[in-house]
Amino acid sequence: MSGVLLSAKGLRLAFGGVKAADGIDLDVMEGEFLAIIGPNGAGKTTFINMSTGYLKPQGGEISFAGERILGLSPRAIVRKGVGRSFQLPQLFTEHTVLENAALAVASREGFFSALTPLLRPRWREEAMELLERFGLTGIAHTRADALNEGARKLADIAMAVALKPRLLLMDEPTSGVAASEKMAIVERLATVLRDARVTAVFVEHDMEVVGRFADRVAVWSQGRIAALGTPDHILNDPDVRREVIGIETGGSHAAA
Amino acid sequence: MIAKHEAVLAALLVAAVLAAAAVSPWLIFILTIATAKGIAVLGILLLLRAGQVSFGHALFVAFSAYTVAFLAPVLNDVALLLPLGALAAMALGLVVGAFVVRYREIFFGMLNLALSMVFYSLLEKLYTITHGTDGIRVSLPRFFGMALERHAYEWAVLVTALVLAVACAVFARIYLASPMGQGLSAIKTREARLEFMGVSARLVLLSAYVISALMAGMAGAIIAMTSRHVTPHLGYWTASGELVFIAILGGAGGVIGPFLGAIAFELVRVYAAASFADAWQLILGTTLLLVIMFARGGLWGLVLKLTGRRA
Amino acid sequence: MADWFADNGLLLGLALLDGLAYAALVFMVAVGLNLVFGVLRILNVAHGSFFAIGGYTAASIGAFVMARGLPEWLALPVLVLAAVVVGGIAGPLIERFILRRIYAEEPVLQLLVTFALFMILEDVQKLIWGVQPVHHDAAMRLLGTVDVPFGHDSIPFTAYQLYVLPGVALFTLVGLAWFLRRTLTGRVIVAVTTDREAATAMGIDAKKVFLLTFTFGAALAALGGALSSPTAALVPGVGAGTMVLSFAVVATAGLGQIEGAAIAALMIGLGRSIAVYFLPEAEVLVPYIIMVGVLLVRPNGLFGVVETRRI
Numbered sequence: 001m002s003g004v005l006l007s008a009k010g011l012r013l014a015f016g017g018v019k020a021a022d023g024i025d026l027d028v029m030e031g032e033f034l035a036i037i038g039p040n041g042a043g044k045t046t047f048i049n050m051s052t053g054y055l056k057p058q059g060g061e062i063s064f065a066g067e068r069i070l071g072l073s074p075r076a077i078v079r080k081g082v083g084r085s086f087q088l089p090q091l092f093t094e095h096t097v098l099e100n101a102a103l104a105v106a107s108r109e110g111f112f113s114a115l116t117p118l119l120r121p122r123w124r125e126e127a128m129e130l131l132e133r134f135g136l137t138g139i140a141h142t143r144a145d146a147l148n149e150g151a152r153k154l155a156d157i158a159m160a161v162a163l164k165p166r167l168l169l170m171d172e173p174t175s176g177v178a179a180s181e182k183m184a185i186v187e188r189l190a191t192v193l194r195d196a197r198v199t200a201v202f203v204e205h206d207m208e209v210v211g212r213f214a215d216r217v218a219v220w221s222q223g224r225i226a227a228l229g230t231p232d233h234i235l236n237d238p239d240v241r242r243e244v245i246g247i248e249t250g251g252s253h254a255a256a
Numbered sequence: 257m258i259a260k261h262e263a264v265l266a267a268l269l270v271a272a273v274l275a276a277a278a279v280s281p282w283l284i285f286i287l288t289i290a291t292a293k294g295i296a297v298l299g300i301l302l303l304l305r306a307g308q309v310s311f312g313h314a315l316f317v318a319f320s321a322y323t324v325a326f327l328a329p330v331l332n333d334v335a336l337l338l339p340l341g342a343l344a345a346m347a348l349g350l351v352v353g354a355f356v357v358r359y360r361e362i363f364f365g366m367l368n369l370a371l372s373m374v375f376y377s378l379l380e381k382l383y384t385i386t387h388g389t390d391g392i393r394v395s396l397p398r399f400f401g402m403a404l405e406r407h408a409y410e411w412a413v414l415v416t417a418l419v420l421a422v423a424c425a426v427f428a429r430i431y432l433a434s435p436m437g438q439g440l441s442a443i444k445t446r447e448a449r450l451e452f453m454g455v456s457a458r459l460v461l462l463s464a465y466v467i468s469a470l471m472a473g474m475a476g477a478i479i480a481m482t483s484r485h486v487t488p489h490l491g492y493w494t495a496s497g498e499l500v501f502i503a504i505l506g507g508a509g510g511v512i513g514p515f516l517g518a519i520a521f522e523l524v525r526v527y528a529a530a531s532f533a534d535a536w537q538l539i540l541g542t543t544l545l546l547v548i549m550f551a552r553g554g555l556w557g558l559v560l561k562l563t564g565r566r567a
Numbered sequence: 568m569a570d571w572f573a574d575n576g577l578l579l580g581l582a583l584l585d586g587l588a589y590a591a592l593v594f595m596v597a598v599g600l601n602l603v604f605g606v607l608r609i610l611n612v613a614h615g616s617f618f619a620i621g622g623y624t625a626a627s628i629g630a631f632v633m634a635r636g637l638p639e640w641l642a643l644p645v646l647v648l649a650a651v652v653v654g655g656i657a658g659p660l661i662e663r664f665i666l667r668r669i670y671a672e673e674p675v676l677q678l679l680v681t682f683a684l685f686m687i688l689e690d691v692q693k694l695i696w697g698v699q700p701v702h703h704d705a706a707m708r709l710l711g712t713v714d715v716p717f718g719h720d721s722i723p724f725t726a727y728q729l730y731v732l733p734g735v736a737l738f739t740l741v742g743l744a745w746f747l748r749r750t751l752t753g754r755v756i757v758a759v760t761t762d763r764e765a766a767t768a769m770g771i772d773a774k775k776v777f778l779l780t781f782t783f784g785a786a787l788a789a790l791g792g793a794l795s796s797p798t799a800a801l802v803p804g805v806g807a808g809t810m811v812l813s814f815a816v817v818a819t820a821g822l823g824q825i826e827g828a829a830i831a832a833l834m835i836g837l838g839r840s841i842a843v844y845f846l847p848e849a850e851v852l853v854p855y856i857i858m859v860g861v862l863l864v865r866p867n868g869l870f871g872v873v874e875t876r877r878i
Binding site for chain 3: 304307308309311355358359360361362363365366367369370371373374377378381382493494497500504534535536537538540541542544545548549
Binding site for chain 1: 430431433434435436437438439441442444445446448449450451452453454455456459463
């Protein structure tokens with residue numbers, strides 16, 4: 001781990017009377033996997049939305065790799081190397097999985113060339129190779145609107161990875177994934193991200209996943225970070241157990 | 257597969273048009289207009305790919321046609337008038353497009369309609385410049401430096417229109433296969449994702465809009481040089497509605513649809529419009545309703561069905 | 568400045584009075600368009616046609632009343648009767664048999680369907696009332712003129728345009744606001760507007776709400792047309808012009824805004840009539856310059872709200 005990659009200071013945002021962010025301070029270190037846990041409505045997605053330019057905070061600062069990104073459009077932030085995946089997979093539903101991936105690959109370079117085919121060999125190969133890493137080769141030619149939730153989630157993340165981000169923000173990457181497949185999928189995902197040296201922040205409800213894959217855990221509560229530390233430390237903290245994990249005593253199969 | 261299929265059909269269609277024109281010369285006029293409209297409809301089709309419909313593209317047809325009419329007295333050659341008219345429409349498309357691509361669906365469609373109606377009103381009211389509803393006559397232009405007699409000139413314009421039509425259809429095919437073209441359908445299904453890929457959805461749509469304006473401009477120039485009389489009616493909402501009508505009738509599937517649709521449309525119109533002058537829009541509207549509700553694929557879908565392929 | 572007023576003051580006064588009467592009519596149409604959009608989430612392109620048909624119907628019933636030698640004062644209730652007839656027949660027919668089938672469709676198809684309706688209704692007018700101007704101003708003559716004091720002078724103005732038009736518009740505005748906020752049916756409509764699924768889950772019959780809202784919206788447009796019929800002759804194309812203009816009002820105000828539509832109608836109505844008197848060439852441009860100007864600064868209109876989609 002070397003240096004701070006994403007730095008948020010004093011982020012504030014309220015919707016009506018609800019404080020979705022009430023002074024968020026967080027440094028994401030280069031190379032780490034940081035898990036965000038906390039009850040629904042604590043402002044976890046809001047943090048991702050603010051970090052990627054989709055929502056504008058009412059106060060505070062965000063910088064990425066030492067550069068201020070507050071106020072930039074999602075487009076500009078993506079180009080700086082901050083990728084994201086979505087709680088509700090954002091796929092192009094009239095396209096096949098391969099075409100979705102190829103569009104993401106093409107968007108890194110030369111999207112705006114009207115005469116180059118999307119499935120030119122170079123882009124097609126890179127897209128296929130990407131799908132292979134994610135284990136999606138078998139459904140490469142399936143239309144995105146015909147996939148099951150787990151496959152949609154993976155394809156969604158694959159599209160974000162295709163952009164070769166330095167930092168990837170994932171909003172509930174395992175929600176909707178069948179419990180039996182979950183660990184295998186996360187294992188695969190972690191391998192892909194480690195190989196590509198991507199720093200990752202992920203919102204997660206499954207404490208087993210958090211315990212196994214996170215380097216650090218941040219606990220969100222009512223728009224604030226209630227605790228931050230190693231999984232061992234956080235997951236055994238009695239307050240955290242009561243406030244966050246307590247509502248999920250069912251173990252690893254908690255609802256999203 | 258489909259591409260090859262399409263190429264054969266396109267060749268057949270061009271051959272059929274030429275044969276029909278040779279057998280009955282009075283068809284030359286109708287077929288030229290139909291080919292021109294087909295080119296404009298191809299542009300509408302690009303926008304439909306993005307889930308957007310313009311109810312005002314006659315604006316670009318009329319703008320180009322009037323550009324031709326104004327320039328004809330000084331630059332009386334098809335080789336100059338055609339590109340200048342088309343480029344003028346393209347430039348206007350860039351300006352209007354920069355504004356309307358900020359909007360989707362309802363606003364996109366209606367803003368296009370509103371702007372085209374403003375231009376129509378100006379054509380009608382600024383009598384000193386446009387001669388109002390009387391319109392402007394265009395004298396017989398030269399064709400690449402040659403002064404042709406009328407019949408030869410009409411053939412020359414028809415062939416020019418066909419060449420442009422094929423070129424535009426080929427271009428549309430290539431464009432639609434590119435990331436920009438595929439990005440159009442991405443705008444329809446998940447525009448936010450495009451932005452999170454670092455791609456400007458507005459630029460993607462603007463590219464299609466400018467191309468569609470250019471295509472409408474080509475159509476306008478050909479129409480002006482064929483009918484050799486431009487009137488504000490070229491830019492009226494009914495003219496825009498016709499383009500949308502043909503696009504739906506021709507089917508949103510392939511690049512041949514617009515031309516099949518345009519030819520069918522113009523032929524029917526010649527026979528029907530005279531007898532049903534005041535009910536023409538009623539007939540079009542009813543057909544449009546029926547096609548939308550019962551035959552989504554349009555004519556092209558029918559062709560695919562008859563040749564055993566799925567739309 | 569003082570000199571300018573001495574020369575042009577009366578003209579300005581007349582422009583303001585005209586503008587107010589005009590704004591009242593535009594508001595009637597725009598508010599119906601907005602109401603229907605708010606509830607059905609469909610922008611009815613054929614909305615302007617209800618205005619035209621309402622006007623023609625009022626003129627026909629008015630002429631019938633005159634021909635039968637019935638009492639003159641009937642000229643005023645006849646206008647309302649026309650609106651009720653048009654809204655009451657066209658509204659339920661169109662909602663029940665056409666719109667109801669497309670609520671779940673893509674926005675572009677919904678637009679195309681109402682555009683097709685627009686094409687149909689524009690010709691229905693021609694088939695029933697012909698293409699010659701139709702004018703019946705009994706209602707306006709009935710009330711005579713009023714001298715409106717203006718500075719040291721006074722301006723003769725018809726009582727109809729001075730009192731009836733703004734009065735009906737104001738009544739509509741206040742009545743609608745009261746109805747939507749204070750009555751049970753109104754609150755049901757608002758509930759459907761804000762959250763259709765939740766409202767349906769609570770047992771509200773969305774179908775009924777849609778039918779009623781569409782009928783009421785159509786009747787408002789028809790009333791606007793009926794009220795306008797004594798002030799100006801009806802000609803083909805009135806529906807299209809009204810549609811585009813009321814869209815400009817709705818776009819300026821922001822989709823779904825009711826009070827906002829009143830303010831935008833005033834801006835556009837006054838702007839247009841001032842242009843009529845002082846810069847006639849710009850008459851057709853002014854409403855759209857206002858609209859485009861507002862949209863460039865506030866892309867969702869003056870009072871429109873930005874909706875952030877959940878991702």
